[in-house]
Amino acid sequence: MTSVTDRSAAWLARLYPAQWRRDFPDFVEVLTEELPGRPLRVVADVVVSSTVERFRSAGMLPTRPADRSRAGLAVVAAALLPFAALSMGMWSQLHTGLAAQGPGAPASLKWTVAILAVAMAVGLATASAGVVAFALRCLWSRPSLPRAAAPNSSTVRPAVAFCVSIGALSLTGWLADRSGWYSPAAAGLPHHGAAQLPTLWIRGIVATITPAWVHPTVFGQMPPGDLLATLAAPIATLVATASLVRLVRRLPAAPSRRVEEGFAIGAVGTMTLAVGACTRWLLTHPGRQGALPRLANHDPLAPGHTGWLVVMALAMLTALAAIGLRWVLERGSPWSATDG
Amino acid sequence: MPELAGLGRYTGPATLILSSLAGGAKHGYALTKDVEQFSGVRLSPGTLYAALSRLVDQKLIEPIPSEDDRRRPYRITAIGSAALQSQLSEQRRVADVGLRRLKGLVTP
Numbered sequence A: 001m002t003s004v005t006d007r008s009a010a011w012l013a014r015l016y017p018a019q020w021r022r023d024f025p026d027f028v029e030v031l032t033e034e035l036p037g038r039p040l041r042v043v044a045d046v047v048v049s050s051t052v053e054r055f056r057s058a059g060m061l062p063t064r065p066a067d068r069s070r071a072g073l074a075v076v077a078a079a080l081l082p083f084a085a086l087s088m089g090m091w092s093q094l095h096t097g098l099a100a101q102g103p104g105a106p107a108s109l110k111w112t113v114a115i116l117a118v119a120m121a122v123g124l125a126t127a128s129a130g131v132v133a134f135a136l137r138c139l140w141s142r143p144s145l146p147r148a149a150a151p152n153s154s155t156v157r158p159a160v161a162f163c164v165s166i167g168a169l170s171l172t173g174w175l176a177d178r179s180g181w182y183s184p185a186a187a188g189l190p191h192h193g194a195a196q197l198p199t200l201w202i203r204g205i206v207a208t209i210t211p212a213w214v215h216p217t218v219f220g221q222m223p224p225g226d227l228l229a230t231l232a233a234p235i236a237t238l239v240a241t242a243s244l245v246r247l248v249r250r251l252p253a254a255p256s257r258r259v260e261e262g263f264a265i266g267a268v269g270t271m272t273l274a275v276g277a278c279t280r281w282l283l284t285h286p287g288r289q290g291a292l293p294r295l296a297n298h299d300p301l302a303p304g305h306t307g308w309l310v311v312m313a314l315a316m317l318t319a320l321a322a323i324g325l326r327w328v329l330e331r332g333s334p335w336s337a338t339d340g
Numbered sequence B: 001m002p003e004l005a006g007l008g009r010y011t012g013p014a015t016l017i018l019s020s021l022a023g024g025a026k027h028g029y030a031l032t033k034d035v036e037q038f039s040g041v042r043l044s045p046g047t048l049y050a051a052l053s054r055l056v057d058q059k060l061i062e063p064i065p066s067e068d069d070r071r072r073p074y075r076i077t078a079i080g081s082a083a084l085q086s087q088l089s090e091q092r093r094v095a096d097v098g099l100r101r102l103k104g105l106v107t108p
Helices: A004-013 A018-023 A027-034 A039-057 A065-095 A106-140 A142-149 A153-179 A196-208 A217-221 A224-250 A257-284 A306-329 B004-021 B028-039 B045-057 B078-103
Strands: B061-063 B074-076
Touching (some): A004 A027, A004 A039, A027 A039, A027 B028, A039 B045, A065 A196, A065 A257, A153 A224, A257 A306, B004 B028, B004 B061, B004 B074, B004 B078, B028 B045, B045 B074
Antiparallel strands (some): B061 B074
């Protein structure tokens, strides 16, 4: 029969990634010995260490220099995804003057459709170019293709986790959308047809950065659907980000240094420009925002200003991508003579 | 030459672990007991295994095959020995300076 200490130790060990548990099979034994004497200190230490290990296993805290480049690329990709969704919402709002316009308003619809079309075209073109480049590379290195390119559990699991978390994010976005609670970043986006899907993601992500975190009384005013989205969307977003990082790190394709570094530099440059443009717009158009009048939204420099919250979120994602870019560039200049 | 200082907040635990393994291969539980015996420091399991994980990543220690699936012993590598030598020499230099200055300290 197992004791309470044994069960607690086994439960605590499950906080670590599965591969880590396989690498350190005697961890539970040491934990079982240490738990009774100083439970609080040991539990706190395990919770912190296991969280760090989770981030490391997701590739966000690499220790080996060889891992840092691919990890940096993964971090850039993970930051770019929510950035793209958020900035689309933000830009459509900027073009309508952050006014409380419904999705059917001509100005909202025109800019939203235009921005979505450009974003989708760029995304599709990039994805197509990537697929073609990967196919050509596989043709040229055919002998090593089946083994290198075959999907395996290390890539399937994060892919499934990514799809599930994006599904959860869409669901939370749908719940929030149906709740009737106003969302400044998503108000101008389409609510019909296939284009509704990114709207739902934006709605879910925006629920994550709601002014309610700054003004907690807003939580009490939220409809149940929006409240649920506010609480669940951060988890779904985090899982989606971590899964994407894992997936990118484990993909069998190995793009050249120039492609990796060009992608990272281009992504961070575009993100920085977008943040700068949004900031400039907010500074030159004060007082036009009327989303939540009771939250001092007329003052664009007030801490609860929705536009600034979105810009701050975009800036944080840009900073995260910049960290990834630094890791990618650490191994040298892409245009140096040693490039291979 | 790898430096233990690069391990950040795990430098202290890593020095203790390497010093213990310099006396022979050990698994996690034996390491905890040995470190406590020679240094008086009781490493928490989370810290101990986080340091072990980083030391393995840096190839300063390596796991060795064992018949017991539940326990995995580790031994210090040549790189680990060199890193430990460098770290302890640095600590000795600092300790010597501190002790020498303490001797010359005029107490009121």
